[in-house]
Amino acid sequence: xxxxxxxxxxEVGFFTILLVTGLxxxxxxxxxxxxxxxxxxxxxxxxxxxxNFYADWCRFSQMLQPIFEEASNIAREEFPxxxxxxxxxxxxxxxxxxxxxxxxSKYPTLKLFRNGMMMKREYRGQRSVxxxxxxxxxxxxxxxxxxxxxxxxxxVDRDRRNIIGYxxxxxxxxxxxxxxxxxxxxxDCVFLAAFGDVSQTERFSGDNVIYxxxxxxxxxxxxxxxxxxxxxxxxxxxxxxxxxxREITFENGEELTEEGIPFLILFHVKEDTESLEKFQHExxxxxxxxxxxxxxxxxxxEKFRHPLLHIQKTPADCPVIAIDxxxxxxxxxxxxxxxxxxxLRQFVLDLHSGKxxxxxxxxxxxxxxxxxxxxxxxxxSNPPESSFQKLAPSETRYTLLRDRxxx
Numbered sequence: 156x157x158x159x160x161x162x163x164x165x166e167v168g169f170f171t172i173l174l175v176t177g178l179x180x181x182x183x184x185x186x187x188x189x190x191x192x193x194x195x196x197x198x199x200x201x202x203x204x205x206x207n208f209y210a211d212w213c214r215f216s217q218m219l220q221p222i223f224e225e226a227s228n229i230a231r232e233e234f235p236x237x238x239x240x241x242x243x244x245x246x247x248x249x250x251x252x253x254x255x256x257x258x259x260s261k262y263p264t265l266k267l268f269r270n271g272m273m274m275k276r277e278y279r280g281q282r283s284v285x286x287x288x289x290x291x292x293x294x295x296x297x298x299x300x301x302x303x304x305x306x307x308x309x310x311v312d313r314d315r316r317n318i319i320g321y322x323x324x325x326x327x328x329x330x331x332x333x334x335x336x337x338x339x340x341x342x343d344c345v346f347l348a349a350f351g352d353v354s355q356t357e358r359f360s361g362d363n364v365i366y367x368x369x370x371x372x373x374x375x376x377x378x379x380x381x382x383x384x385x386x387x388x389x390x391x392x393x394x395x396x397x398x399x400x401r402e403i404t405f406e407n408g409e410e411l412t413e414e415g416i417p418f419l420i421l422f423h424v425k426e427d428t429e430s431l432e433k434f435q436h437e438x439x440x441x442x443x444x445x446x447x448x449x450x451x452x453x454x455x456x457e458k459f460r461h462p463l464l465h466i467q468k469t470p471a472d473c474p475v476i477a478i479d480x481x482x483x484x485x486x487x488x489x490x491x492x493x494x495x496x497x498x499l500r501q502f503v504l505d506l507h508s509g510k511x512x513x514x515x516x517x518x519x520x521x522x523x524x525x526x527x528x529x530x531x532x533x534x535x536s537n538p539p540e541s542s543f544q545k546l547a548p549s550e551t552r553y554t555l556l557r558d559r560x561x562x
Contacts, residue, residue, distance in 0.1 A: 186227055187243040190250055199271035201241040203294045205278065205287075206266050208245045208254060213262040213554040219282055226287035233292070240291055260413070261553035267294065269338050276342060279409060298341035299334060302349045305356065316344045316396055317367040321354035329362040329382035336385070336392050344396035364388075366395045399443070400435045400451045405458070408546035411450060418479040418543055419503060421453040422463055430474040430490065437493045441500040449478075449503055462542035478506050481547075483538040485511045512538070 187197055189206065198204050207223050209216035227242035234240040247254035247262065257266060257273065265278035265287075280286050302308055302319070311317045320333045330348070337346035349357070357363050364378040376395065380387040403411055403420065411418070419442075421434040431453055438451045456463060456470040466486050468475050476487035476499075485506065493499045505511045548555060 185231055185237075185242065186224060187241060189243050189245045189253065191252065194245075194253060195271070197241060197243065198268050200238055201268065202239050202270065203291065204241040204243055204268040205291065206243045206245060206268060208247050208257065208259045208262065208264040208266065210248050210262045210554070211246065212248075215552065215554055216263045219263050222282055222284055222287065225284045226291070229284065229288040230291050234295065240295070259556070260415075261548050261555050263553070270335065272339060274339065276410060298337045299346045299348050302347050303353060305349070305353070308347065308349065311345065311347065311367060313367065313369060313371050316369055318344050318346050318392060318395065319365050319367065320346070320348040321357035321363045321365075322348060322350050323354070323358065323362060325350055327362070332382050332385050332388050333364065336389050339389065340392055340396045344392070366392075368395070398435075399446065400431075400438055400453055403452045403454050403459075403543075405546070408543065409548055411452070412481070412543060412547040414450060416448060416450055417481065417506060418450050418452050419476070420479065420543075421474060421476050422456045422459060422468070423453060423474040424470065425455050425457070427474060433493060434474075434476070437499050441497065442503060445500075445503055448507065465539050465542045467539075476502075478502070478511070479541050479543045480506060480512075481541045481544045483512065483540060484542060485538060 186207075187193075189197060198206075207216075207219065209219070211217075223242065223244075230240045230242060245253050247259055267274040267276070267278060278287070278290055280290060299320075308319050311319070318337075320330065322330045322333070324330070333346075333348065337344075340346075354363075357365075362382055364382065366376040366378070368374075368376070378388065378391050380391060382388060400421075401407075401411070403418070419438075421431065423430045423434075434453065442449075442451065454462075456473040456475075460470060462477075462479075462484070463469060463472070463475065466475075466477055466484050468486070474490045476490055476493065478485045478487075485502075487493075487499070487502050502511075505514075
């Protein structure tokens with residue numbers, strides 16, 4: 156585009172800003188602006204909606220805008236039905252109530268919705284037209300694989316979590332519920348379905364859904380609720396598909412860190428499934444009430460060698476349990492002690508009460524000292540700084556809105 160022959164430096168600067176932000180060339184993009192009056196209706200009627208939570212003054216939001224618009228053009232060409240795919244945006248300065256409702260802590264944030272339900276995993280991939288368009292295509296792929304013999308159902312990959320539905324017919328309310336659940340949990344479970352004569356022997360009392368856990372020797376579990384009740388079906392499937400103890404990887408580290416609650420992590424050698432099973436058992440036995448206040452995770456010792464070194468451990472010391480509060484890391488004294496009733500739970504409670512923090516700085520609490528020990532004086536100590544905080548959303552990609560205040 157040619158500039159006029161005579162133009163002031165101020166005009167040149169303004170012209171440059173227009174080009175950078177993409178405001179001068181909106182094209183044919185169909186981006187729906189959401190507000191309190193239309194957000195429910197638009198999201199509830201969209202099969203898939205990608206929503207850009209942004210602020211006009213945020214440079215990352217400005218850079219994303221033309222990319223988001225071009226990706227929406229591609230999606231509209233490939234999915235012309237306006238209810239199939241929706242690209243939308245929320246101006247978080249103008250609609251701070253919506254931003255608070257969806258716990259927006261950085262700009263821009265791209266959240267995915269299905270039929271009005273916000274997905275836990277937001278879009279964190281490359282900010283390019285191709286990458287965003289590919290992401291939408293992936294979301295439109297049917298998450299359910301149809302099986303054509305019961306042999307297929309009996310030979311599923313038992314290294315994955317599988318949910319298999321046996322239905323009389325596809326065009327039924329039961330299957331539509333199953334389909335909706337599968338779309339939401341597509342990243343967590345493998346979903347399969349059989350219909351008609353193929354599924355008949357498994358439908359002795361009507362349509363049936365079975366969960367096949369990981370492991371060859373673990374028994375199957377049958378869903379006993381109503382398949383017309385979405386909330387009940389989804390809650391059952393989520394409980395099966397999303398484990399209490401999740402694996403942290405470099406791919407999901409940002410997502411887990413942004414949840415904003417401390418980590419209780421088991422570092423273990425990948426092949427050491429025995430230690431992982433013990434940890435999972437004790438977390439379920441001692442800490443189920445703490446779910447929501449701390450994330451229960453396990454990590455590959457080799458891949459996460461650096462955090463181990465941070466707490467003066469190596470893969471040779473694994474299994475090792477530690478808490479990362481996003482300010483400091485605290486090591487559980489001895490892995491073998493996790494089976495002592497209440498010991499692991501007390502470790503977590505000591506984090507919440509501030510006791511771990513105090514003891515690292517000032518030595519044991521007086522109430523825990525032996526007689527006369529308090530006269531020795533305080534033992535100064537500095538716990539290692541958080542290692543996993545480095546996996547949090549980066550200031551090179553986002554405008555961060557607040558700092559956390561963990562122990």
